[in-house]
Amino acid sequence: MNDLFLLASLLVGPQHGYALKKQVGLISGQGEMHNNLVYPLLRRFVARGWVNKRKAPGKRGQTREVYALTSKGKQALLLRLSQFTGKEVSAENGFRLRVGMFHFLDTEASGRILAQREEWLAAREQHLARLSDSLNLGVWGGEVVRFLRDQIRAERGWISRLKRKLGRQGAGS
Numbered sequence: 001m002n003d004l005f006l007l008a009s010l011l012v013g014p015q016h017g018y019a020l021k022k023q024v025g026l027i028s029g030q031g032e033m034h035n036n037l038v039y040p041l042l043r044r045f046v047a048r049g050w051v052n053k054r055k056a057p058g059k060r061g062q063t064r065e066v067y068a069l070t071s072k073g074k075q076a077l078l079l080r081l082s083q084f085t086g087k088e089v090s091a092e093n094g095f096r097l098r099v100g101m102f103h104f105l106d107t108e109a110s111g112r113i114l115a116q117r118e119e120w121l122a123a124r125e126q127h128l129a130r131l132s133d134s135l136n137l138g139v140w141g142g143e144v145v146r147f148l149r150d151q152i153r154a155e156r157g158w159i160s161r162l163k164r165k166l167g168r169q170g171a172g173s
Contacts, residue, residue, distance in 0.1 A: 001094050002033065006041050007069065007077040008101060010051065014068035016058075017042060028093055042067055050076050082109040089120045099162065110166055118159050125152045 005024045009015065015023070017038055025032040045051035050073030058064040069077070081101050088094050095117050102110045131137070132145050 001091060001097075002028075002037055003041055003045075004077070004080055004094070004097060006033075006038065007045065007050065007073060007080075008097065010067060010069035011074070011077070011104075014066045016056070016064040016066050018064075020067065027097075045073060048076070049073070078104055081105060082113075084113045084116050089116050090124075102166070107166060107169065111163070114159050114163055114166070118156060121152050121156055121159075125149055125156075128152075 002024070005028055006020060009020055009023045009027070017035075020042075021033040021035070021038045024038075042051060042053070045067075046053050050070055052068045052070055053065050054068075055063050056066045081098050082105055084094075084098060095113070098105070098113050105113075128145050128149050132142070135141075137145060
């Protein structure tokens with residue numbers, strides 16, 4: 001998932017590693033990405049030809065390495081964004097990242113992502129309903145399950161709105 005956030009952050013243009021780790025942390029809501037995560041990913045991207053690296057002067061006279069997404073990297077990112085299977089469907093941040101990037105994906109891929117997430121949410125809601133029916137969760141356990149089911153219903157409502165918007169966008173194409 002971090003690799004997607006990092007590559008997606010380069011869509012706006014070339015950036016140095018420090019700016020990338022701050023931006024990805026802000027987007028993901030997990031604080032600043034650690035150097036031991038950012039720089040190995042960037043090295044891997046450079047080795048695959050997805051990202052170019054060049055040296056540039058910093059604001060305080062230091063030399064910075066600036067990373068830029070290549071066309072090959074953009075294609076790899078778009079391919080990864082359009083793939084939404086297995087455990088990815090259950091990852092909230094991965095789903096939200098993909099929705100935020102729908103303007104880069106075709107309508108078919110976007111619709112498939114919404115359908116897959118909705119299917120997973122429906123199964124999750126059924127699981128929680130069975131859990132609620134079969135176990136004595138007590139007051140507080142019941143509150144947690146009720147909260148989770150409310151979240152699922154809210155997200156399913158959001159997905160319905162996104163599908164309508166996608167349908168209007170597709171009809172206008």
